[in-house]
Amino acid sequence: SQQxxxxxxxxxxxxxxxxxxxCSYKTSINNLQWYRQNSGRGLVHLILIRSNEREKHSGRxxxxxxxxxxxxxxxxxxxxxxDTASYFCAPYRSNDYKLSFGAGTTVTVRA
Amino acid sequence: EAGVVQSPRYKIIEKKQPVAFWCNPISGHNTLYWYRQNLGQGPELLIRYENEEAVDDSQLPKDRFSAERLKGVDSTLKIQPAELGDSAVYLCASTLGRGVYEQYFGPGTRLTVT
Structure with missing residues (x-):
């Protein structure tokens, strides 16, 4: 699995x-994406990094x-x-057009 | 631009009853996904549509789950009969096409089977 x-x-x-x-994954990928999920909500795409890129920035x-x-x-x-939310990485392999999500990291930001 | 719309947002049913979820993707998005998300886990793909064709349903439990996407727009996911283990959040996502990577997710339907 590339999860x-x-x-x-x-x-x-x-x-x-x-x-x-x-985030760690197991197989070759086309790109890797990060998503955020606030409590009780759907996932929101944050950023995508392609396999030939090493670093990418978007705001903070x-x-x-x-x-x-x-x-x-x-x-x-x-x-x-x-920023309090769960964050998921999702490797993407273009030969089957699938995103594979892990269990996520739950981040709590204290005031 | 409206996002992915799902209904209902919440559903409570008794085991062995049928249930259906509806999804309206973003206008113009040809690819539609249904995911299941168990508590504390990430989404798991159930089925992917390219227009009206189900091109990947390998993870769909076909004995009790079915899906359709008539006219390549709205989609319905059905469970019949529901089991206790089906309690989860069912997410719909869409994207412009299979070569476009970013997926847009709806808010999900939280199903509780008692």
Whole structure:
């Protein structure tokens, strides 16, 4: 399975601090995506990094990808209470057009 | 632009009863997905449609689950009969086409089977 596996399972930080979560996967991918899910809501796409990219930024988000280690990381800088959510990485393999989600990292930002 | 619409948002049924979920994807999106998300887990793909054709239903439990996407727009996912283990959130997602990677998710239907 190419399912992404996030680490840690849960993370609690103070507002203003940075949050880092990691993702590992097993097979070759076309790209890797990160999604956010607020409590009781659907998933929202955050950022996509292609297999030939090593780092990508979007606002307060920074994603890295190391295809040799089959791993990715998501950094949220200067966290806010609104960042409290579950974050999922989803490797994407273009030959079957599937996203494979892990169990996610639950981030709690304390005021 | 309206997002992916799902209804109902919540459903409580007794086991062995039938249940149906409805999804209206973003206008113009040809690819539609149904996922199931168990508590504390990520979404798992049940079925993928390209227009009205189910191109990947390998993960759909076909003994009790069925789906359709008439005219390649709205879609319905049905469970008959429901079992206790079917309690989960059922998510619908859509994207422009199979070569477009970002998926747009609806709010989901939370199913509780008692």
């Amino acid at each position: 992404g596996e996030e680490d840690p399972q849960a993370l609690s930080i103070q507002e203003g601090e940075n949050a880092t979560m990691n 988000l920074r994603v890295t990808l190391d295809t040799s280690k089959k791993s990715s990381s998501l950094l949220i800088t200067a966290s806010r209470a609104a």
